[in-house]
Structure formats: structure tokens, C-alpha cells
Amino acid sequence: MSETEADLSPVGLSLCDGAFKTLSAAFDRANGGFGGAPKFPPSMTLEFLLRYWKRSGDQEAIQIVRKTADSMAAGGIYDQLGGGFHRYSVDAFWLVPHFEKMLYDNAQLARIYLHLYQAVKEPFYRRIAEEILDYVLREMTSSEGGFYSSQDADSEGEEGKFFVWTPKEIRQALEPDDPEPFLDYFGVTEDGNFEGKNILKISRKDSLYNALDDRVAKAREKLFQYREKRVKPFRDEKILTSWNGLMLAAMAEAAAALNNQNYLDAACKNADFLLNLHTTFSDGAESEIRVFRTLKSDGKPIQGFLDDYANLADGLIEVFQCTGKTHYLKVARLVAERMLQDFWDEENGGFYYTAKDSEELIVRNKDIYDNATPSGNSVAADILLRLARFFNDEKYERYANATLRAVARQIKRFPQGFGRALSAIEFAAGKVREIVIVGEAGNDLERAVRSEYLPLSIIAPVRSERDATIPVISGRVSINDRPTFYICENYVCQRPVTSVSAAIEMLEDF
Structure with a gap:
């Protein structure tokens, strides 16, 4: 299944409704x-x-x-x-x-x-x-x-x-x-x-x-x-890239939500550590990024698996959403592009666990179940859905929806094994907003917005940097040099506001 053949339509929310009923029945109420x-x-x-x-x-x-x-x-x-x-x-x-x-x-x-x-x-x-x-x-x-x-x-x-x-x-x-x-x-x-x-x-x-x-x-x-x-x-x-990506995402999100400098410092240090030691750019070309799983005791890298790519990208997206440093978002996109190139199943959709140029295997397996750790397929769908919003690129949405459709039948039978995938479906089929906050780090407007639970949103802080190559922040400017809040749906934005109360009121509407 090529990208051009993939259907843009998401898996329906009825699958989530059915999953909730199954989970409710299995819940230990005591x-x-x-x-x-x-x-x-x-x-x-x-x-x-x-x-x-x-x-x-x-x-x-x-x-x-x-x-x-x-x-x-x-x-x-x-x-x-x-x-x-x-x-x-x-x-x-x-x-x-x-x-x-x-x-x-x-x-x-x-x-x-x-x-x-x-x-x-x-x-x-x-x-x-x-x-x-x-x-x-x-x-x-x-x-x-x-x-x-x-x-x-x-x-x-x-x-x-x-x-x-x-x-x-x-x-x-x-x-x-x-x-x-x-x-x-x-x-x-x-x-x-x-x-x-x-x-x-x-x-x-x-x-x-x-x-x-x-x-x-x-x-x-x-x-x-x-x-x-x-x-x-x-x-x-x-130090495993996959697990580090999970903690990187948690640390960065907490840094933003709780306005905690220690968590921010740890997130940025971890992101830079992973990019310096657990990735490489072949011949210096960023388009040829490779992700490693870990380093051996002699310093030689072990080739990365799907979850290493997906969780690293997830963590980098969260660091961008916390800092506004576009480098992290751009590298997340490069990691996703490499993931699509090396792991995508052209015939049936979804992602293989191993890259196409890894050791010769009789069968390339797919990891689809969210067990103790999320499956690479679930995280891949999740990050692709968000990248589609940041870059206004339907290609990523097509791949994500094809990935989720490939496991829809299994989700219906066993929803407890697909928690991360179900979260991705909620995003894919939900009413997602693009939120842009223009202003210096730590401003009251951003702190108020980040204190809210906003699962159906992407958040793009804009500092002094104006990167026109990232569509979601292109043309977003402050009003009267004050921190400014934009909320948009499919890039159609409501009137920007500069007060915390107005921003929170707009958030409550969705």
C-alpha cells in the first residue's frame, strides 16, 4: 500500500465507543x-x-x-x-x-x-x-x-x-x-x-x-x-533510545505544564544526548538520518528498530512544544521520513519492526500490541498525525490512518492491548485544534494554556525565531508586542487574543 493509495479517512470513533464498553465491563471496581x-x-x-x-x-x-x-x-x-x-x-x-x-x-x-x-x-x-x-x-x-x-x-x-x-x-x-x-x-x-x-x-x-x-x-x-x-x-x-524517547516526552511535557526548569533542562539535555550519540546523518545529509537503539560497550551502535524511531520523534515533538525550538520539530520530521522509508509495509500497510536493510530475516515481524510499552505502530500513527498538523501535510495523515485501519479488527476484539492506538484514533477522528502562542518563554498566557489538558491539540510556541518553513507558525505575530494566542482548525484561525481569560474561554469552547 503506497502513500498515494492510502485513504485519508480515519478509523471511526465507534471503535472507541465499543472499546470503552469492553473496558468498563472488565474494570475492577473494588x-x-x-x-x-x-x-x-x-x-x-x-x-x-x-x-x-x-x-x-x-x-x-x-x-x-x-x-x-x-x-x-x-x-x-x-x-x-x-x-x-x-x-x-x-x-x-x-x-x-x-x-x-x-x-x-x-x-x-x-x-x-x-x-x-x-x-x-x-x-x-x-x-x-x-x-x-x-x-x-x-x-x-x-x-x-x-x-x-x-x-x-x-x-x-x-x-x-x-x-x-x-x-x-x-x-x-x-x-x-x-x-x-x-x-x-x-x-x-x-x-x-x-x-x-x-x-x-x-x-x-x-x-x-x-x-x-x-x-x-x-x-x-x-x-x-x-x-x-x-x-x-x-x-x-x-540507555535505550526507545525508552529514552518515552521519558523525554514525559519530562518535556511536565516542564511545560508545571513550568519546571529542572525538567526542561533534563529534557533538552536528553534530546541533545540522543541526537548527538544515538543518531547519525550519513555523509552529513540530514535526509539520511539513522537512529540507533543503543551503543555497545565498545561504543559501536546497534541499529534502531521501529519503536526507537517513533518514540524519539515523539519526544522531540514534545521538546518543541515546550521550547519553541524548531530544530527539534524538524529533526522529528526527518526521523519520521526515514521511518516511512525503511519500515513501511507497501503491501498491507502498517510498519515492520525491523528496517528493510537490517539483517536478512525469513519473516519481518510487526509489533502491533501495546503491552508494557507502546507498539511502534501505535506511536508511529500518533506522531504522524501530529506532524500532519504542524506541517499541513496530508501525506502523514494518510500513513497514520492506514496504520490504524490495519489493526482495527484486533482492537475491536481486544481493546486492552491497544491503548495507545485508541488514543491515536481519538486524535485522528476528533476535532483537533492548532494552538500557536507567540511570546517569550514562561509568559503568563502560555503557562495558563499549558496547565490545561488538551489531548486534541498541537501546540506551537513562537519565540523570537520566525521559521516560515513550518506552516503552523508561519505569519503568526504578536499583537502590540504582547504574548498572543491563536487557535485554529485546519489552519482556519479565530481572532487572536492577548488575555489569559480570553484564551481559556476559547479553549473551553472545544
Whole structure:
């Protein structure tokens, strides 16, 4: 299936409506999540449900997301002292985790809690998002700016040893302070809940949205510092482009939404790290960009797979949406063009996992399911849909819609395996807006707009740079030298405004 043969029409939203009904039926109303034990954080499904709620207004959808997010953040699957989520829960109620921490989980979960905060303005969700990202900066970031892959479950030969406590240990660590408020809040008992010891969990869920009691907050910080003296789990310091792209997108989006300079610095440093060391331009020609998966111990690169290309492009788009630096958006487009050239299935549509010039394989497989990480096909469709809007180029939209149609039948049968694809369908078939904000970084207008949950939009900040090669920002200027807000649909724009209240009112109309 060539680009010219691909149909521009998107997969219908009826597929999303059917998926919601299936997910609602599978929802664990007592504990959150879907099905029984073991339970993995359903990040991509939650993102789809957030988008579904935003479009339809269906309150059950947002209730499913909040119940699941609350239960996970209150449970032992979440590191209540240091932030970040463990890989999965061995039970149905998020208490006992497999203690390994994965970069890809925390990247996707950070965005879920960030989006929940934007959607409902509950500060608890912001705190969880920030704690995840602060954990990554503290524990999972190299000095060069790359993000490490994982931390093991065990230390000193025992699974979970770094994370569990006895009441006696806590009392000793907190002396001379009163430990009782902390023990009560986190449900610590003499019997314990894990092999005679305690995995910390929030036992008083009725107070989940309340600010932490000062005594609990102080004890929490003190116990964290005490824990830092323990032998830490082994850290896998591989730097994978695909997983880094996921965290890059989360870090950049949080930088914009929360106006956080640390996250912005980390995002830009990571983007530059990946572009300098995990990509190459053959013969200096930007059109010949190649993406690597990782570097071997001898510094030699391993050829990139579809998810490396797609997730890198996703992260670069988010860095542009945060900074307005058009270089990142242009490179994202180059990565997408190379992805289309090397991975596209001309006969059946969709993308192969391996490039056409990779090692000779009997069969080139396709990765279509959104499992622990999003499939390369889902992310590819997502980024192509957004690039189509930035560059006013229907070619990308055709490829994206052909990719989604290729998996529509499987989505109908098993929607839980296609959360990222369903989110892309919501975008493809929805009422998308192009938002342009002209003004210096950090202006009040941009901060107000970025604090909102706007899944059916692309955002283009315009600084002093005026790049006419990017259609969405071409000709967009400030009014009376003030930050100026444009909102458009298919490049037909409403009257630009300069006040925060006027901009928010226009956003509420869609």
C-alpha cells in the first residue's frame, strides 16, 4: 500500500465507543485496574479513557481512571518514600509489587498523573507526577543526560530488602520524633504485610487528597534519608533510545505544564544526548538520518528498530512544544521520513519492526500490541498525525490512518492491548485544534494554556525565531508586542487574543 493509495479517512470513533464498553465491563471496581492478579499499571488504557472522557463527557470513564490511579499511588506498587512505580503487583489490590523499577513504566505513568492533574486540578496527582520525575532525575539519569533502563528488585540477595521495614527500624530511624503518625498513615504493623516486614502503603485513603500532615511529611523525608544508607538495588545502565524517547516526552511535557526548569533542562539535555550519540546523518545529509537503539560497550551502535524511531520523534515533538525550538520539530520530521522509508509495509500497510536493510530475516515481524510499552505502530500513527498538523501535510495523515485501519479488527476484539492506538484514533477522528502562542518563554498566557489538558491539540510556541518553513507558525505575530494566542482548525484561525481569560474561554469552547 503506497502513500498515494492510502485513504485519508480515519478509523471511526465507534471503535472507541465499543472499546470503552469492553473496558468498563472488565474494570475492577473494588481495587481499580482491570482483571485480577497479577496487575500491571494500565498506563495506555488510562490515557485512552482520559481522552474518551474529554470528548464524550462520560463520567464513568474519568472515574475508572481516578480509581485506578488512586489505588496504585496509595499501594505498595508505588515507592512511598522515593517516588516511582515498581513493575507490577503480584496481588489484585496493588500492595505487594515485584520491586523492579522500569524506565518505561515511570515515563508513561508520569504522563498519566500529569494529565489527571491538568484535567481535574487535584494537587495529589501533581505530587505523584513530580515524585516520579524527581526519582528519575535522582536515580536514573547519567551525567551526559541519558536515562538508564531499570533498577533491580533485590539487594543483598533479597527481593525488596531495600524497600521494606519493621516498626522497630522506623522508630529507631525517626528518633527522637514521635513515629506514631507515620506508622498509622502508612499502615505499619508488627505482623507486617510482606514476609514479616512492611511495604509502605497509604492506609487512610479517605485523606488521600489532603496535604500530608507536617509530622508525616517530616518523618517521610527523614526515613528516606535513612534508607539512602542501605545497599541499593543494581541499576541497569543501558540507555535505550526507545525508552529514552518515552521519558523525554514525559519530562518535556511536565516542564511545560508545571513550568519546571529542572525538567526542561533534563529534557533538552536528553534530546541533545540522543541526537548527538544515538543518531547519525550519513555523509552529513540530514535526509539520511539513522537512529540507533543503543551503543555497545565498545561504543559501536546497534541499529534502531521501529519503536526507537517513533518514540524519539515523539519526544522531540514534545521538546518543541515546550521550547519553541524548531530544530527539534524538524529533526522529528526527518526521523519520521526515514521511518516511512525503511519500515513501511507497501503491501498491507502498517510498519515492520525491523528496517528493510537490517539483517536478512525469513519473516519481518510487526509489533502491533501495546503491552508494557507502546507498539511502534501505535506511536508511529500518533506522531504522524501530529506532524500532519504542524506541517499541513496530508501525506502523514494518510500513513497514520492506514496504520490504524490495519489493526482495527484486533482492537475491536481486544481493546486492552491497544491503548495507545485508541488514543491515536481519538486524535485522528476528533476535532483537533492548532494552538500557536507567540511570546517569550514562561509568559503568563502560555503557562495558563499549558496547565490545561488538551489531548486534541498541537501546540506551537513562537519565540523570537520566525521559521516560515513550518506552516503552523508561519505569519503568526504578536499583537502590540504582547504574548498572543491563536487557535485554529485546519489552519482556519479565530481572532487572536492577548488575555489569559480570553484564551481559556476559547479553549473551553472545544
